[in-house]
Amino acid sequence: MRTFTYTIKDELGIHARPAGLLAKTAKSLDSEITITRGDKTVGAAKLIALMGLGVKCGDTITVTISGGDEDASEKAMREFLENNL
Amino acid sequence: MKDKIFGVLQRVGRSFMLPIALLPVAGLLLGIGSSFTNPTTLETYGLTKFIYEGGILYTVFDIMSKTGSAVFDNLALLFAMGVAIGMAKKEKEVAALSGAIGYLIMNTAISALITAHGGVESMAENTTTSVLGITTLQMGVFGGIIVGLGVAGLHNRFYKIQLPQVLSFFGGTRFVPIITSVVYLVVGVVMFFVWPFVQMGIARLGQLVLESGYAGTWIYGTLERALIPFGLHHVFYMPFWQTELGGAMVIDGVTVQGAQNIFFAELASRGTEHFSVSATRFMSGKFPFMIFGLPAAAFAMYRAARPEKKKAAGGLLLSAALTSMLTGITEPLEFTFLFVAPLMYAVHCVLAGLSYMLMHIFNVGVGMTFSGGVIDLTLFGILQGNAKTNWIWIVIVGLAYAVVYYFVFYFMITKLDLKTPGRERDGEETKLYTRKDVDARKQSGSGSADRVSALILAGLGGKDNISDIDCCATRLRITVNDAGKVSDKLLKQSGASGVVHKGNGVQVIYGPQVSVVKSRLEDFMDTPVADDPSLLTGLTDAPEPQKSEARAAADIKLYAHMSGEVVPLEEVQDEAFSSGALGGGAAIEPSEGKLYAPCDGTVDMVFDTKHAVNIISDDGCEILLHIGIDTVKLGGKYFESHVTAGQKIRRGDLLISFDIDGIRNSGYRATTPMIVCNTEDYYSVQTVASGGVTVGELLININ
Numbered sequence: 001m002r003t004f005t006y007t008i009k010d011e012l013g014i015h016a017r018p019a020g021l022l023a024k025t026a027k028s029l030d031s032e033i034t035i036t037r038g039d040k041t042v043g044a045a046k047l048i049a050l051m052g053l054g055v056k057c058g059d060t061i062t063v064t065i066s067g068g069d070e071d072a073s074e075k076a077m078r079e080f081l082e083n084n085l
Numbered sequence: 086m087k088d089k090i091f092g093v094l095q096r097v098g099r100s101f102m103l104p105i106a107l108l109p110v111a112g113l114l115l116g117i118g119s120s121f122t123n124p125t126t127l128e129t130y131g132l133t134k135f136i137y138e139g140g141i142l143y144t145v146f147d148i149m150s151k152t153g154s155a156v157f158d159n160l161a162l163l164f165a166m167g168v169a170i171g172m173a174k175k176e177k178e179v180a181a182l183s184g185a186i187g188y189l190i191m192n193t194a195i196s197a198l199i200t201a202h203g204g205v206e207s208m209a210e211n212t213t214t215s216v217l218g219i220t221t222l223q224m225g226v227f228g229g230i231i232v233g234l235g236v237a238g239l240h241n242r243f244y245k246i247q248l249p250q251v252l253s254f255f256g257g258t259r260f261v262p263i264i265t266s267v268v269y270l271v272v273g274v275v276m277f278f279v280w281p282f283v284q285m286g287i288a289r290l291g292q293l294v295l296e297s298g299y300a301g302t303w304i305y306g307t308l309e310r311a312l313i314p315f316g317l318h319h320v321f322y323m324p325f326w327q328t329e330l331g332g333a334m335v336i337d338g339v340t341v342q343g344a345q346n347i348f349f350a351e352l353a354s355r356g357t358e359h360f361s362v363s364a365t366r367f368m369s370g371k372f373p374f375m376i377f378g379l380p381a382a383a384f385a386m387y388r389a390a391r392p393e394k395k396k397a398a399g400g401l402l403l404s405a406a407l408t409s410m411l412t413g414i415t416e417p418l419e420f421t422f423l424f425v426a427p428l429m430y431a432v433h434c435v436l437a438g439l440s441y442m443l444m445h446i447f448n449v450g451v452g453m454t455f456s457g458g459v460i461d462l463t464l465f466g467i468l469q470g471n472a473k474t475n476w477i478w479i480v481i482v483g484l485a486y487a488v489v490y491y492f493v494f495y496f497m498i499t500k501l502d503l504k505t506p507g508r509e510r511d512g513e514e515t516k517l518y519t520r521k522d523v524d525a526r527k528q529s530g531s532g533s534a535d536r537v538s539a540l541i542l543a544g545l546g547g548k549d550n551i552s553d554i555d556c557c558a559t560r561l562r563i564t565v566n567d568a569g570k571v572s573d574k575l576l577k578q579s580g581a582s583g584v585v586h587k588g589n590g591v592q593v594i595y596g597p598q599v600s601v602v603k604s605r606l607e608d609f610m611d612t613p614v615a616d617d618p619s620l621l622t623g624l625t626d627a628p629e630p631q632k633s634e635a636r637a638a639a640d641i642k643l644y645a646h647m648s649g650e651v652v653p654l655e656e657v658q659d660e661a662f663s664s665g666a667l668g669g670g671a672a673i674e675p676s677e678g679k680l681y682a683p684c685d686g687t688v689d690m691v692f693d694t695k696h697a698v699n700i701i702s703d704d705g706c707e708i709l710l711h712i713g714i715d716t717v718k719l720g721g722k723y724f725e726s727h728v729t730a731g732q733k734i735r736r737g738d739l740l741i742s743f744d745i746d747g748i749r750n751s752g753y754r755a756t757t758p759m760i761v762c763n764t765e766d767y768y769s770v771q772t773v774a775s776g777g778v779t780v781g782e783l784l785i786n787i788n
Contacts, residue, residue, distance in 0.1 A: 015717040020667035047762040048707040
């Protein structure tokens with residue numbers, strides 16, 4: 001299991017569009033990925049739950065990766081967050 | 086290669102069963118009918134007062150006799166069609182039609198050549214006959230089998246053929262009768278020149294068998310039994326029963342070939358004094374071991390069963406023994422010991438051969454329609470009178486056989502500790518083996534994915550949704566159980582140029598090659614892949630095909646979330662929506678600034694910017710309603726929310742009101758998609774409305 005944190009830089013936060021892209025990315029990976037904000041943890045592949053986190057600009061999220069090819073999954077998630085959020 | 090030949094031969098043997106199954110009935114008609122129209126029988130039993138020519142009873146028996154005879158007279162045609170059906174892999178009805186056509190064409194071609202050659206008089210004696218009114222070469226059932234096998238070959242090869250577009254109406258199954266008629270025209274011509282030599286050859290071989298005497302009969306009988314496990318016995322004995330191999334004879338001025346045909350011709354003839362044993366020696370031998378021998382063997386197995394299992398084994402053995410006794414169908418009993426005690430089966434074969442020989446020696450002339458059970462013995466032995474059949478020897482030899490079978494079997498079972506029914510080790514099931522057990526070892530399922538058929542199947546809502554498939558010149562005509570599950574989009578992806586709905590009827594237009602499409606689809610539906618629901622999910626517009634945990638069938642309906650114009654999701658000016666990345670759904674270009682609940686459910690969250698709301702329906706459907714494109718950037722301006730997270734809502738509740746003009750004037754579109762975020766949980770998410778809609782109209786069907 002790997003974890004890393006990321007602080008959202010996109011000024012609109014994780015709204016519908018990036019949430020959709022994030023969910024799609026998470027689904028394409030073979031690891032189980034969860035995202036935690038505050039005391040709420042959701043599956044990154046669940047679009048509606050992801051949007052439900054209400055992540056805003058400046059919030060710090062914790063990304064947890066477990067199972068499958070964790071190296072590749074972590075790399076993909078980091079890249080996605082850097083490029084989109 | 087060896088396996089392949091064996092497999093084909095086995096299928097040939099099995100394909101004979103369809104026409105053969107008709108023989109007992111035809112035999113009953115012919116047997117009863119001819120017995121009571123035979124003057125000798127009538128005089129013997131003093132029935133001339135009741136049954137006389139012109140009387141009602143006589144006419145009834147005459148009708149029975151003649152209709153039964155019709156089956157035997159046209160057996161070749163029945164074989165041409167029956168074997169084609171049995172050997173065809175698919176679309177068997179087309180094979181049947183082609184078999185009939187092939188048979189008619191072949192005989193007509195021969196007939197024309199006979200005429201050109203100078204008519205029947207110029208042919209060798211007894212080599213011609215009249216079949217269905219066509220004067221042709223005497224080919225017996227062989228002629229029908231040649232047609233049946235050839236047609237099946239042509240059929241299996243061509244029933245899916247695709248022809249160039251202009252000719253494509255004649256493609257697929259329609260091509261089979263066409264190619265059959267051409268091929269059998271040529272076969273007929275070839276037969277005219279070749280068959281006379283075959284006739285000579287068979288006549289010589291038959292002569293050899295006939296002259297080999299009692300030993301020949303014994304070998305015939307033993308081989309016939311030995312071939313049963315392989316299902317090849319029909320291939321072996323049929324030529325003796327039905328062709329010149331079993332002898333030829335002139336009866337009442339007509340040349341008759343084959344042991345069985347000779348017997349029935351003699352049965353129908355009123356001048357028969359004793360049935361020709363040279364013919365019945367290929368049949369009579371069955372009676373003693375089928376009526377007496379095998380049931381005694383069954384009794385031996387029952388006696389040898391362990392006491393606690395006697396009851397179960399007894400039931401099985403009794404029914405199998407009765408079947409053998411009455412109908413002469415021995416497989417249920419023979420397969421019982423064939424697998425557990427092959428040696429016993431070998432002994433059985435030798436004894437069976439001996440039975441044929443003994444019948445030959447004792448001059449027994451009892452024929453049969455199908456096999457040697459009590460029914461046939463009564464009709465063709467006892468009722469014909471001992472003077473004509475010597476049937477009493479069947480009972481005498483049979484009683485001896487019962488004793489021999491009982492002791493030989495009982496001795497072998499107990500001495501060699503053979504595991505016949507009721508003697509298994511604990512935990513093993515007492516059962517009769519069937520042909521399926523034999524075949525099961527050879528079967529292995531293989532399914533190849535056919536993408537077009539998969540698309541069609543998915544588009545039709547899956548295998549379970551299809552109640553009937555047919556096609557006309559250009560259209561696939563399907564009757565579905567639920568028209569709501571049909572997806573035009575998927576059907577069009579499969580190459581259809583149009584889809585027409587009429588109630589539960591769906592017509593998918595493919596053009597003239599439709600019969601090929603249909604055959605492939607039917608093939609595909611037989612593969613295991615077609616039963617896999619994930620196939621359907623994989624092809625619908627779900628973003629992730631492999632998530633296949635489809636929720637149960639209950640349909641979910643979503644109603645228009647606002648009034649305006651329906652915009653297909655693909656046309657929404659934002660790739661996040663139009664690509665389907667967020668899920669399936671539909672959008673509305675609003676005419677009024679109000680967003681309503683599309684279903685009953687719970688508000689999961691309202692975005693801070695109030696431009697979007699998530700709803701979880703009571704059915705578990707996760708819905709995102711997103712007002713406008715990129716409107717997150719408005720930061721809540723022009724939007725007013727009327728609900729909060731966690732609030733229960735009912736369909737038609739006002740969720741958000743907004744200022745359309747304000748949004749549009751700020752440079753944003755007000756197009757509002759309704760997205761099913763968990764589309765991958767369903768078979769399909771389908772937009773069922775188009776054009777203008779008002780709030781509350783049905784917009785989306787989810788399966």
